[in-house]
Amino acid sequence: MKLRDYYPYFEDFHEDIKSLAKNVSQELEKRAREADEKGSEEIMRENLKMLAELGFLGINVPEQYGGQGLDERSVVLSLEEISRGCAATAFSLGGHYLAVDSILIGGDEALKQKFLPRLAKDSVGAFALTEPNAGSDAASIVTRAEKKNGYYVLRGEKHFITNGSIADVFVVFAKTSPEKGARGITAFVVERGTPGLLIGKKEEKLGVRASPTNQVFLDNVEVPAENVIGKVDEGFKIAMQALTRGRIGMAAQAIGISRLALQLAINYAENRMQFGQPIINQQAIQFMLSDMLTMLRASEELTYKAAWLADRKADVTLEAAVAKLFATEAAKLIVDKSMQIHGGIGYTRDQVIERLYRDVRILTIAEGTSEIQRLVIFRNIKKALD
């Protein structure tokens, strides 16, 4: 079935993006298990290199900067398909898109000219907001940026930075006016290799293990003033807008994982014989599968609609939070039910569902926890009912 046969949000070319991303996903899937077991940064580099060559790193970068000039719906379909083959790769790609989106959203022409062609071609991006003492409360970051002879000197520590060890371009948020709270934060582009930019330890994680997550230290890093994204002290808005887009992408990753978990559950239930018949003949199993599909359909609807609205340049703060909250929580339940249907074998490394069970868990934490999504939703709740 074609997307367009049951969702009004797509155009013909989106079918091509979906089918292409599916091809890519099949390729990534071949090494997904190895990448997970080894927590392999090497494989991730190779995966991102392939994605770069095919044009996925610059999928939403305008053609004038060497990108593909496509839209949020294309991003969503790509992340969805890719997460089916290798959730860690989709997660790293999502981290890259956060960096790209920050520049797209806030950067002036010169900055876009300087960095977008590279990010669209072969440079991997990272988005560095979180600090040890500033997670959900991102405005409480303490990394400092002080102006000195045409440079900003950055000092501080970031952690949990996706792609830290493999990124070429970092979007870093730091306080330029600490007394002004969220209104005193500025976004900078920092290039790998800049003296003082140090990559720290790589986290050993439960899931998305091939996607490197690192500490990033800024030890008096001199960043040229031209690398400020947008205006000084207006970086927090850029972060929030980029994260809004990112949330739609996270919802898309949730859909990809959910769909795979459901397919695996159906295949397994059709083949597993107990009590003299396939377990799929049991109504209890059928009902689980039906609930899974219902949740998946709702996730798709919310996510595709949010992407479509974003492409219409609407403010999607609310829709993105709703989509992320629902789709990622649903994915957790769907994966859990799929594991239940797999029984004991599902708990072993031999089954893909075991990896999905670990991979899915990050989705309700990163880019704003489910609780933070609810805060965002609540802030917009009255407007939503107008």
Add this chain to the structure above:
Amino acid sequence: MQKNQVAAGCDYVNFRIVVLMKPTPDPDKVRFDAEKGTIIREGVELIINPYDLPAIELAVQVKEKLGGEVIVISMAPPQGEEALRDAIARGADRAILLTDRRFAGADTLATSYALASAIRKLGNVNLVIGGEKSIDGDTAQVPGEVAEMLGLPHVSYVSRLIDIDYSRAIVESDLESEVVTYEAPLPCVLQVTLNVAKPRIPTIKGKLQARKAIVEKWSADALADIADINRFGIKGSPTMVYRVVIPKEKERKRIILDTEQGVKAVVDLLMKEGLL
């Protein structure tokens, strides 16, 4: 069939490579009719037969070396067009879909006849590449039959193209028990295995451009001047399908050997399969 009707020999200006590509049901999406024992084909999306992906890739690599053009030909119902677009995204220059009710119901003989006729109609073809087999029909007969009908030399199970120029191809044919090296004069037909080339994935640009590409549609009438249209489709198909059965899974033999003997037998087997 006269050879020179097919190809004018070495054409340095435009080296023409034809790939035979069968649009087949997407195995992710096919459903079986368990009672009839057949694939439910209605409304199922058709994708490039996975065995034909390396054929397309090899053709594109040859084109990159020798110049010329890659023409992909399929005989399929109208929804085969999407698979042909995908072939264009993967580097083909032209795509021809033989589609007409009169082609329907073809067995391998009638399929091959239609494909051979299309190649003859094109003329000046230097190389024809087909896949090892289709994932649905699975007879592996078509490329060989096409070669015979065109009077061209034919190598099957080609697992490696060692060298090619405008006059000949040197290939390895993997016959499981042995690997044979052949030199075939061009034009010829190569039936290739999955190992012959690693298919590239199209780029986003390539994929989107292919949407705008034109897939040429040829009807039976388009071939009427060089073919006997009574040999197309069901009319031209002497094969009668008597019955289709889904094989039952075989009981395991449960052969028990003593440990030492058993381990050795397993190791030998794995070595033979190249897994150790």
